[in-house]
Amino acid sequence: MTFAAIGQRDIYPWKHRIRMLAIEGQIYESDADNPELSFLGKFDFAFVISVLLPLFVILLLHDLRASEREAGRYDLLITTATKRQSLWLSRAIVICSALAIAILTPFIIGALYSAAAWGDILIVMAIVIAHLVFWMLVTLTFIASAKAAKQSSAQIASILLGAWLFISVIIPVSSDIALNEIVHTPKGGDIVLTQREAVNDAWDLPFSATWEPFLSAYPQWKDHTEMDSQFEWKWYYAFQEVGDQKAGAISQAYRHALIEKDTLAGYLALLSPSMLTQRLLSSIAQTDTQASLQYEQQVRDYHAALRLFYYPLLFSKEPFSLEKLNNLPEFSANPEHNKTLKDNQ
Incomplete structure (x- = not known):
């Protein structure tokens, strides 16, 4: 399952040639990796899910209502719909289901190729779906608010991207800086x-x-x-x-x-x-x-x-x-x- 989440392996050495010499030098010496590949940074499945997946959800759902309003079809849709909320929720579920399939299919293929345990595969899939549902609900909640009803799709996207930036980037980076100062x-x-x-x-x-x-x-x-x-x-x-x-x-x-x-x-x-x-x-x-x-x-x-x-x-x-x-x-x-x-x- 390492292919899906590099985790701390780009920070702590994980390849050692252990001899009977002093162990401390062997433990903390850096791994001999290709220096050119290190410029690519850490880009793995965990990064896609934790950082990029919310972006995909926002880009796909931010104009779910606004696009219909701008096209002049909004009043007709909510008039003919039996339940207004179920209309947007069902659309969001269909879109996010397609997104989940697109993201999880490569992961499942890689996991099966790596002979990963089925229990771990199912847990990862559950985490991915839970994270996707969280951002879907955040997006739907905002676009259903009275504030969003008066804004264009571009304005809605900007606000949601600001929320994504704060939650997915600023908080983790600030936390890392704070931990380095505290400990x-x-x-x-x-x-x-x-x-x-x-x-x-x-x-x-x-x-x-x-x-x-x-x-x-x-x-x-x-x-x-x-x-x-x-x-x-x-x-x-x-x-x-x-x-x-x-x-x-x-x-x-x-x-x-x-x-x-x-x-x-x-x-x-x-x-x-x-x-x-x-x-x-x-x-x-x-x-x-x-x-x-x-x-x-x-x-x-x-x-x-x-x-x-x-x-x-x-x-x-x-x-x-x-x-x-x-x-x-x-x-x-x-x-x-x-x-x-x-x-x-």
């Missing part, structure tokens, strides 16, 4: 810089500067830190671990800030149906902030399992064999699998 978020670059400076400085520091913080986390290796030369792999990977420890506080603050901003954004989304629709679609596609943080934790659990697999080979100098290689941890999309790997090592 202080450390930068991912600061986390990477702190970790890399700690790793690079370790080459020029005494061995004890690495072993002391490392053994505070892994005291079981305190009797295996002796070194026969100026470089050994156990020392190398130990100061990689220490680099992560020094960046750990900033990294944790970054995660807490993301969670706080996402929680507040959920409340602010109630003010904008377009913003709420986009969040719901991203949640279904598992490309929202919560899914990103869950995936990041899976990567961290896998990385921890790698370290716990190799440390006995590095510190106790156990003989390596192909049989042991068969127990090498493998990443899985199942979060419980990676956590179990880490716990079992």
